[in-house]
Amino acid sequence: MTRTLVIGDIHGGLRALHQIMERAKVTANDKLIFLGDYVDGWSESPQVIEYLIALGQKQDCIFINGNHDELLLEWLSESKDNLDWYKHGGESTVLSYSLFPSETKEKHIEFLQSLKSHYIDDKNRLFIHAGFTNLNGIDYEYFPKLFSWDRTLWEMALCLDDRIPIESELYPSRLKKYHEIYIGHTPTTRINETKPLQKANVWNVDTGAAFKGKLTILDIDTKEFWQSEPVFELYPIEKGRN
Numbered sequence: 001m002t003r004t005l006v007i008g009d010i011h012g013g014l015r016a017l018h019q020i021m022e023r024a025k026v027t028a029n030d031k032l033i034f035l036g037d038y039v040d041g042w043s044e045s046p047q048v049i050e051y052l053i054a055l056g057q058k059q060d061c062i063f064i065n066g067n068h069d070e071l072l073l074e075w076l077s078e079s080k081d082n083l084d085w086y087k088h089g090g091e092s093t094v095l096s097y098s099l100f101p102s103e104t105k106e107k108h109i110e111f112l113q114s115l116k117s118h119y120i121d122d123k124n125r126l127f128i129h130a131g132f133t134n135l136n137g138i139d140y141e142y143f144p145k146l147f148s149w150d151r152t153l154w155e156m157a158l159c160l161d162d163r164i165p166i167e168s169e170l171y172p173s174r175l176k177k178y179h180e181i182y183i184g185h186t187p188t189t190r191i192n193e194t195k196p197l198q199k200a201n202v203w204n205v206d207t208g209a210a211f212k213g214k215l216t217i218l219d220i221d222t223k224e225f226w227q228s229e230p231v232f233e234l235y236p237i238e239k240g241r242n
Contacts, residue, residue, distance in 0.1 A: 004031045006127065006203075007217045008196070009066065009184040011041030011089060011210035011241065012096070014048050016228035020217040023226040028059045033119060033220075035184035036066025036129035036148065040089030041210035041240045042231065045072070046096050049108050065115035066129045066184065067148040073112040076105050089210060089241045117147045125220065126178040130185040137177040154186045157199035175200050182220065189213040196225055210241040 005024060010017055026032070038052060039045035055061055072093060074080045082090065097105065118128040118138055126138070131153025134140040138147070156172055164170050175181070181202045188197045189208030196205045196216050209215040209231045218225040232240055 002029050002031065004033065004121070004220050005217050006033045006035060006182050006205055006220055008035055008205035008207055008215060009037035009187075009209055010034075010039075010048055010215060011037055011068070011231075012039055012045035012048055012092065013042045013209050013215055013228070013231040013234065013240075014044035014051060015234040016209055016215035016231045017048060017051065019228040019234075020215050020226050023228075024217045024219075026217075031060040031062075033062040033127050033182070034064060035127060035182065035205060036064040036115070037068045037184060037206075037210075038066065039072050039093050040068040040085075041092065042235050043092055043096055043238055045093040046100050046104065046108065049111055050104070053107065053111055062119045062127065063111075063115050064119060064127060064129050065112075065117055065148050069112055069115060070148055073109065076109050076112070092238070092240075117144060120178070124179040126181045128181065128183055131181075131183060132174070135173040137174070148185075151186050153181070154183060154199075154202060154204060157202040158191070160200050162200075172200075175202070180220070187211060187213060195227070212242065 038048050071082060071085045120126050129148045131150035132138045132141050133146055133150060133152060183204055184206035187206045187208035188204050189211060194207060194213060196203060196207060196218050205216050205218055207213045207216045212230060212232055214227040214230055216225055216227050
């Protein structure tokens with residue numbers, strides 16, 4: 001049986017990624033959709049990308065671009081210093097890459113350049129790292145950079161009064177464009193939730209792996225999910241993004 005599984009923000013936590021793959025009993029028949037932010041936080045960002053490249057060669061994988069992946073690409077391809085990035089997990093990534101040869105960096109540049117801004121499946125389910133702002137949907141977005149940076153989509157879903165029917169003129173137009181929307185980017189742990197969270201038709205699968213939370217993989221059809229141990233427990237001598 002083929003499943004479609006969506007994976008939240010990894011942030012360099014390769015040990016957590018191994019755990020969820022084992023706990024979900026992922027096979028080569030499963031389709032995997034990664035929502036971005038593979039790097040920045042824990043010490044194994046380059047190893048995560050190596051793992052994903054190898055995984056994509058043996059099964060159906062969709063890799064979405066995250067804002068942290070975007071920042072890494074700038075650093076790898078342009079040697080662009082970004083002090084804000086360093087403060088938000090980039091420093092551990094830079095230190096990790098010092099252990100790898102230039103050939104690895106070139107391969108990772110190619111991978112990062114190949115990431116998709118979003119993906120829509122045949123059931124009109126949208127997979128995107130952060131969100132979008134245009135009321136008519138992603139094809140009309142004036143600022144495509146927001147696909148990996150926006151937080152307003154999730155904030156809107158959180159605040160939406162669930163008594164408003166979808167047929168109402170008051171119901172947000174953005175949410176009517178897609179059957180379901182899967183995002184990462186804004187950890188559910190910010191509102192003290194440790195599991196993937198549904199608000200309206202938006203599913204947030206970022207369960208705070210970069211901080212004190214867990215990494216999550218979710219079956220988009222059954223909504224069954226599996227989680228790692230809290231990632232900071234897997235890297236006890238590191239601080240991640242805490």
